[in-house]
Amino acid sequence: MQRFLDPAVLARISNLDLIAKTVVDGFVAGLHRSPDFGFSQEFAEYRAYSPGDDLRHVDWNVFARTERAYLKRYRGETNSLLTVLLDASSSMNYSSHSVTKIDYARFVAASLFYLAIQNQRDAAGLIVFDDEVRSYIRPSTRFGQLHRLLAGLEHAEPRARTDYAKPLDHFQQFLRRRGMVVILSDFFEPPANVVRTIEPLRFHGNEVVLFHILDPREMEPKLGEPVILVDSETSERMEVTPEYAHAEYPHKIAAHIEELRTRARSAGMDYFLLRTDRPLDGALAEYLTIRQERN
Amino acid sequence: MGFLAPWFFAGAAALAVPLYLHLLRRHTSTPQPFSSLMFFEPRTQSSIRHRRLRYLLLLALRLALLALLVFAFANPFINRPAASVSANKLMALVVDNSFSMRAGSRLADAKREALSVLASRGPAERAQIFALGSDLEAMSQQTDDSQALHAAIEAIRPTDSRGNFGELARGLRSFSNSVSGPIDLHFFSDMQKSDMPANFADLALPAKVSLTLHPVVTSSVPNWAVESVDAPGQVWDVKKARVQAVIAGYQTPAATRTASLVVNGKVIATQKVQVPANGRAIAVFNALNVPYGFSRCAVRIDSTDALPSDDISYFAVERSDPQQVLFLHEASDGRSPIYFGDALAASAESAFTTESVAAGQAASVQLSKYAFVVISDVPSLPSSFENELARYVRGGGGVLIAAGTNIGRASRIPLFGANILNAQYYSNGPGGYLTVGDTDPSHPSIAKADRWSDVKFYYAVRVDESGSQVAARLTDGTPLLLDKQIGEGRVLLLASGLDNLTNDFPLHPDFVPFVEQTAFYLSGSERPGGSRVVGSYLQLRTAKERAVSVEVVDPEGRRPLSLQEATTAQTYQLNEAGFYELRLANGRQDVVGVNADRRESDLAVMSPDALSLWAGKPNDANAETWEQSRAAASASAPQKLSQQSLWWYVMLLVLLTAVVESWVADLHLGVRREE
Numbered sequence: 001m002q003r004f005l006d007p008a009v010l011a012r013i014s015n016l017d018l019i020a021k022t023v024v025d026g027f028v029a030g031l032h033r034s035p036d037f038g039f040s041q042e043f044a045e046y047r048a049y050s051p052g053d054d055l056r057h058v059d060w061n062v063f064a065r066t067e068r069a070y071l072k073r074y075r076g077e078t079n080s081l082l083t084v085l086l087d088a089s090s091s092m093n094y095s096s097h098s099v100t101k102i103d104y105a106r107f108v109a110a111s112l113f114y115l116a117i118q119n120q121r122d123a124a125g126l127i128v129f130d131d132e133v134r135s136y137i138r139p140s141t142r143f144g145q146l147h148r149l150l151a152g153l154e155h156a157e158p159r160a161r162t163d164y165a166k167p168l169d170h171f172q173q174f175l176r177r178r179g180m181v182v183i184l185s186d187f188f189e190p191p192a193n194v195v196r197t198i199e200p201l202r203f204h205g206n207e208v209v210l211f212h213i214l215d216p217r218e219m220e221p222k223l224g225e226p227v228i229l230v231d232s233e234t235s236e237r238m239e240v241t242p243e244y245a246h247a248e249y250p251h252k253i254a255a256h257i258e259e260l261r262t263r264a265r266s267a268g269m270d271y272f273l274l275r276t277d278r279p280l281d282g283a284l285a286e287y288l289t290i291r292q293e294r295n
Numbered sequence: 296m297g298f299l300a301p302w303f304f305a306g307a308a309a310l311a312v313p314l315y316l317h318l319l320r321r322h323t324s325t326p327q328p329f330s331s332l333m334f335f336e337p338r339t340q341s342s343i344r345h346r347r348l349r350y351l352l353l354l355a356l357r358l359a360l361l362a363l364l365v366f367a368f369a370n371p372f373i374n375r376p377a378a379s380v381s382a383n384k385l386m387a388l389v390v391d392n393s394f395s396m397r398a399g400s401r402l403a404d405a406k407r408e409a410l411s412v413l414a415s416r417g418p419a420e421r422a423q424i425f426a427l428g429s430d431l432e433a434m435s436q437q438t439d440d441s442q443a444l445h446a447a448i449e450a451i452r453p454t455d456s457r458g459n460f461g462e463l464a465r466g467l468r469s470f471s472n473s474v475s476g477p478i479d480l481h482f483f484s485d486m487q488k489s490d491m492p493a494n495f496a497d498l499a500l501p502a503k504v505s506l507t508l509h510p511v512v513t514s515s516v517p518n519w520a521v522e523s524v525d526a527p528g529q530v531w532d533v534k535k536a537r538v539q540a541v542i543a544g545y546q547t548p549a550a551t552r553t554a555s556l557v558v559n560g561k562v563i564a565t566q567k568v569q570v571p572a573n574g575r576a577i578a579v580f581n582a583l584n585v586p587y588g589f590s591r592c593a594v595r596i597d598s599t600d601a602l603p604s605d606d607i608s609y610f611a612v613e614r615s616d617p618q619q620v621l622f623l624h625e626a627s628d629g630r631s632p633i634y635f636g637d638a639l640a641a642s643a644e645s646a647f648t649t650e651s652v653a654a655g656q657a658a659s660v661q662l663s664k665y666a667f668v669v670i671s672d673v674p675s676l677p678s679s680f681e682n683e684l685a686r687y688v689r690g691g692g693g694v695l696i697a698a699g700t701n702i703g704r705a706s707r708i709p710l711f712g713a714n715i716l717n718a719q720y721y722s723n724g725p726g727g728y729l730t731v732g733d734t735d736p737s738h739p740s741i742a743k744a745d746r747w748s749d750v751k752f753y754y755a756v757r758v759d760e761s762g763s764q765v766a767a768r769l770t771d772g773t774p775l776l777l778d779k780q781i782g783e784g785r786v787l788l789l790a791s792g793l794d795n796l797t798n799d800f801p802l803h804p805d806f807v808p809f810v811e812q813t814a815f816y817l818s819g820s821e822r823p824g825g826s827r828v829v830g831s832y833l834q835l836r837t838a839k840e841r842a843v844s845v846e847v848v849d850p851e852g853r854r855p856l857s858l859q860e861a862t863t864a865q866t867y868q869l870n871e872a873g874f875y876e877l878r879l880a881n882g883r884q885d886v887v888g889v890n891a892d893r894r895e896s897d898l899a900v901m902s903p904d905a906l907s908l909w910a911g912k913p914n915d916a917n918a919e920t921w922e923q924s925r926a927a928a929s930a931s932a933p934q935k936l937s938q939q940s941l942w943w944y945v946m947l948l949v950l951l952t953a954v955v956e957s958w959v960a961d962l963h964l965g966v967r968r969e970e
Contacts, residue, residue: 094330101330188331218330229329237326238337245335252334 046070081139081179082116082124084109085171086156089130090232091186093158096217097277104276105184105213106153111284112182117146123179124149128156131163133170139179161233164189164197171201178205187212188233191260199267209270212260216277219253221245299370299940306365313357317350353963356956363952367945372938383476385437386422387467387504388413388444390451391484393428393458394829394895398485398518398602402453404511405483409448412481412509413441424448427484428456429830431466437474455604455829455872457892458484461492464500471501478504486510486906488899498909506910512900517547519598520605520896521554522575526583526592528825530614531646536583540594540608542568543575545897547600554578557593557607558585587614589886591874592825605896609874609888611825617648618666618818623673625701626653631671631793634801635810642811647818662687666818671793672699676709684710689782693817698756699792711779711788713758719773722753728798729755729769738766739816740776740787744805754797755790763788785817826888832866833887836880846878850889 049058049069059072086109092102109126116122125139126149137152162185181201187194187210194210202208223242230237257273264271272287298304329335388409396402409424416422424434424447435447463482471478480500484490486508492498500506522543530536542552549572556564563584568576578594585592595607620639622632636649652660654673657680662668668684670676676684688694688710696702696711703718721729728751734741741747747767755773763779777788795801800809827833835845844861848854850873856864869875869889877885901909 091330094328186330188333215330228326229332229335230326231332232328232330234332236332238332238335240335240337248336249334256334 045073047073082112082122083127083139083179083181084112084124085127085129085181085183085185086153087130087162087183087185088128088134088156088158089160089162090158091162091188092213094215094218094232095276096215099276100158101186101213101215101276102156102158104274104280105211106156107280108184108211108213108274108284109153109182110150111280113146113149117141117149126152127167127171128152129167130158130160131166133167162186162189164194168197168200180207180209182209182211184211184213186214186218187260191256191263194260195263195267195269198269202268207270208268209272210260210264212257212271212273214253214257214273214275216275219275220250296371296373296941297938299372299938301369303365303368303370306368307362309361309365310358313354313361317354317357350963353956353959356952356959360949360952360956363945363949367942367949371941371945373941375939383474384420384479385474385476386413386416386420386479386481387425387470388422388448389425389427389431389463389480389482389484390448391458391482391490392426392451392454393487393490394453394455394604394891395458395485395487395490395602395898397453397604398516398898399512401485401511402451405485405509406448406451408509408511409481409483410445413444413448424451425466426451427458427460427463427482428454429459430462431470454870455889455891456870457830457895458487458490459492460484460490461494461497464492464498467500467504471504476503480504480506481509482506483509483511485512485898486901487895487897488901489894489897491901491905495905495908508906508910510900510906512898515546515899516601518545518600518602518605518896518898519543519547519550519552519570519596520545520602520893521594521596521608522893522896524594524608524610524826526610526612526825528612529646530583530585530612531617533584533614534582536585536612538580538583538592538594540578540580541575542570542578542596543893543896544570544573546573546899548572549574552576552596552598555595555597556580556583557595558583558590559592583612585612585614587616589613589884591886591888593888602896602898604872605891605893608890609826609872611874611886611888613825613886617646619664620647620649620814620818621660621662621665621668622649622651622671623654623657623669623676624651624671625673626655628672628699628794630795631697631699631801634795634806635669635671635793638801638807638810639814642807642814647814662692665692667693667695667814669793670694670696670710672697672701673709674701674705681709685781688784688786691783691819693785693787693819695787695789695813695817697789697791697793698758699794699797700754703754703756708756708758708788711758711763711777711786713760713763713777713779713788716757716759718754718756719771720754728753729771729773731775732768732770732772734767735765738764738776738778740778740809740813741766743808743812747800747803747805747809750798750800750803750805752791752798752800754792758788758790787813787817825886826890827869829869829872829889829891832868833875833877834866835864835877843880845880846876848876850874 046059046062047070049071053071057071057073059070062068062070086105088102092105093100095101095103113124113126116124121141123139123141124145126135126137127133128135135152135155137148183198198208198210223240223245226239226241228237228239261271261273272283272290274283390402390405390409392402396405413422419439421437421439422444423437424444426432426434434450435443438444467478467480478501520543522541524541525539527536538556540554542554544550547570549570551567551569554566554568555562564580564582566578566580568578570576580594583592590612591609592612593607593609598606600606622635624632632649632651636651639647639649647666650665654676658677660680662683668687684694694710696708698708698715700718702708703715705715707714721727730752731747731750734746736742736746752769752775755769755775757773758777760774760777763777765774765777767774767776769775773790775790777790779786779788791797791800793801800806835847836843845856845864846854846861847856847867850871856867869887872889872891875887875889877887879885
């Protein structure tokens with residue numbers, strides 16, 4: 001199964017539905033089909049009954065055994081709403097191998113949608129943005145929502161440049177209900193700006209997860225000779241030497257990642273780094289395992 | 296060390312190209328897109344410095360490659376002592392086996408002397424044996440194997456060909472190009488004077504060939520020979536045939552020789568001729584009584600000289616019945632049959648007899664028995680006969696049409712097919728007649744005539760000449776004699792009559808050779824004289840007779856042509872004296888007598904001065920002085936040097952440098968597959 005989940009292999013499958021199903025079924029099978037795993041309706045604790053509590057939440061089985069009334073408590077009922085913010089700026093079109101970052105982000109988003117809608121019966125929505133909101137699919141559990149979301153992903157072609165400030169203002173009006181917000185981007189912005197811009201989402205009680213998607217060559221460039229690099233968003237040109245690319249650049253990008261992770265955690269957001277050469281199901285399973293452990 | 300082409304050093308300017316490319320030209324590389332330059336910093340200066348240092352080895356290799364190429368094209372050489380190359384010396388032994396070497400024991404003497412020279416050769420010295428007849432023939436490979444060289448000399452046989460010393464020099468010039476070292480040439484010959492080329496410069500040998508002459512005779516020898524025989528190749532009336540032989544004496548006293556005419560091995564006539572000292576006499580035989588078919592004939596003289604092979608001269612004669620010629624004329628025309636018939640009877644050695652038929656009676660004539668047909672001013676023929684005549688021509692027959700005043704009234708020439716444009720009566724014009732303007736002397740009908748220059752034409756028919764060859768024109772451009780090929784046969788059109796009314800041609804001396812040559816031409820029975828010279832070529836087939844087998848039987852009874860040659864060879868060279876039997880591609884049988892070139896019969900030898908001049912040595916009188924001056928010159932002269940080119944060595948270096956440059960360039964500039 002693992003060989004089918006290689007990003008390069010997935011890139012050859014044009015059907016996002018099939019990709020999502022393949023990925024999710026793969027890592028769910030890898031987790032031994034844990035039935036309690038999911039984004040919502042998670043069991044939290046028992047609490048002793050006190051007058052005024054809703055009798056519907058009393059666990060009558062426990063009462064029958066112990067003759068004491070306990071209420072069954074669930075967590076995260078607001079998690080039943082999943083919104084994916086997909087960065088579709090030009091920089092997401094970069095690739096050093098067969099899978100571009102935007103493709104990888106599509107696979108992740110499709111997998112999350114599949115997991116939420118097919119497995120959890122949750123509502124899911126999509127916002128595609130670059131320097132403005134390009135498309136918005138309202139979260140819903142209606143029949144056919146998954147196909148609408150996948151079609152929205154299909155049409156998300158990279159263009160323009162990233163600007164979190166302008167679209168985030170619009171996000172506020174879309175995200176009135178509390179839920180889970182997943183942001184898929186390469187975050188080529190100063191981490192302070194990124195966190196400062198996204199932080200307001202957290203204030204509304206949303207659970208915010210940052211998926212930082214990077215190409216392996218963006219982390220470790222390999223240049224044989226001095227070359228002129230062209231910024232895909234600004235078209236700026238710069239002559240770069242192999243020495244710099246091999247010696248200084250990795251430190252800078254590592255510091256960037258670390259700062260973004262630290263600031264995100266400090267702001268109560270989850271941060272997870274995804275390299276486009278990693279198997280997709282493995283990366284998602286790892287993330288969900290960490291998340292489960294933390295909860 | 297020197298350079299054979301130093302001007303190629305101008306190519307050193309090309310060294311500036313890699314210098315420019317490596318050091319001066321601004322480096323440009325293809326821009327590569329990247330997601331974000333957020334973490335990059337520009338580093339331009341350091342990258343150029345780095346590139347210069349890194350490609351220094353590549354620059355050096357490229358400069359070396361160009362410099363070596365320039366060096367190679369300048370063609371460097373070093374001088375080496377000539378002594379070091381003398382080890383490649385080759386001994387070439389050439390034995391003359393031309394016809395004159397049959398005299399006495401000349402060839403045996405030459406071979407004996409060649410063997411003695413071969414025995415004096417160094418132990419590892421290579422040698423090659425040649426025979427010189429009409430051309431230079433290699434009898435062995437270049438080898439130091441004494442047995443093979445001995446066998447090659449013993450294998451040399453006398454030939455009937457004519458020797459040619461110019462051919463020896465020409466062959467040696469081309470041969471020396473394939474030999475790297477010097478050639479020590481020994482020539483064994485009777486040094487016949489007649490074998491010398493017309494120009495002494497043709498005897499010049501290449502500088503690396505040193506010639507030593509070995510004459511087998513020192514003085515001229517008297518010799519009688521049958522120099523030539525004039526005999527017909529074909530005989531119809533044996534009483535009219537005549538044979539004339541020239542008896543020649545070379546360096547001979549006056550003597551009486553007996554000449555005999557031999558037919559098929561039997562002497563049928565003899566005659567005594569008085570040959571003057573060193574002169575010629577003619578023997579004439581007034582009858583050639585040969586049987587029907589081919590006869591092998593010869594004229595022979597009695598002689599006791601050293602070269603008996605030239606005392607006989609061969610020729611072949613074919614005897615056949617006279618062929619009939621059909622002469623069609625108008626019943627009212629009684630003149631033209633007489634003129635044409637008399638001319639034909641007076642010429643052509645009685646090969647033809649004329650049968651005159653009036654045009655009205657032509658329908659019953661069977662054409663296949665006639666050698667050719669003459670139509671004299673008949674404007675129309677019976678249609679069945681005209682069709683029959685057309686078939687006769689297409690099958691290979693010949694027709695002569697004379698267009699007189701009767702044809703001039705028609706619109707078209709029968710059989711010939713050309714339209715008549717108009718009939719021109721010159722007798723009415725100024726001068727009263729026209730003469731012949733242009734003639735084609737290569738046409739058989741007028742080859743022997745004197746351009747018909749004095750013949751007066753009072754009348755001519757102007758016809759459309761398209762599709763035919765014009766052999767003669769009148770002075771106003773009117774075609775007079777036209778030749779057209781129809782199928783396999785030919786039709787000749789004389790645009791005037793044969794009746795002495797429209798012209799005075801029948802009374803003119805050129806009329807008889809015209810009739811004779813036209814008869815042979817149209818009948819296709821013309822046969823050249825039955826003797827040839829050794830070395831001449833015989834035509835076996837024409838271009839259209841491809842893939843038809845021919846057969847040649849030489850005087851020894853052998854068939855020299857292979858099966859493939861028998862179906863493809865166009866010509867055959869006659870190499871031996873005697874009788875050749877032939878079956879040609881057109882089905883004809885033939886016999887040809889072949890004789891050696893009689894210039895070989897003159898056994899006069901070259902003068903000692905000429906021999907010395909050729910060999911580059913003085914004659915006996917000046918030999919001592921020449922040797923002394925040569926010794927002094929060799930002592931005072933600097934050591935002889937030979938130039939050895941270094942081109943190949945430099946090119947090897949170029950190749951090696953190019954390989955290393957490719958490897959280094961690939962190391963530095965090759966496209967790396969990113970892992």
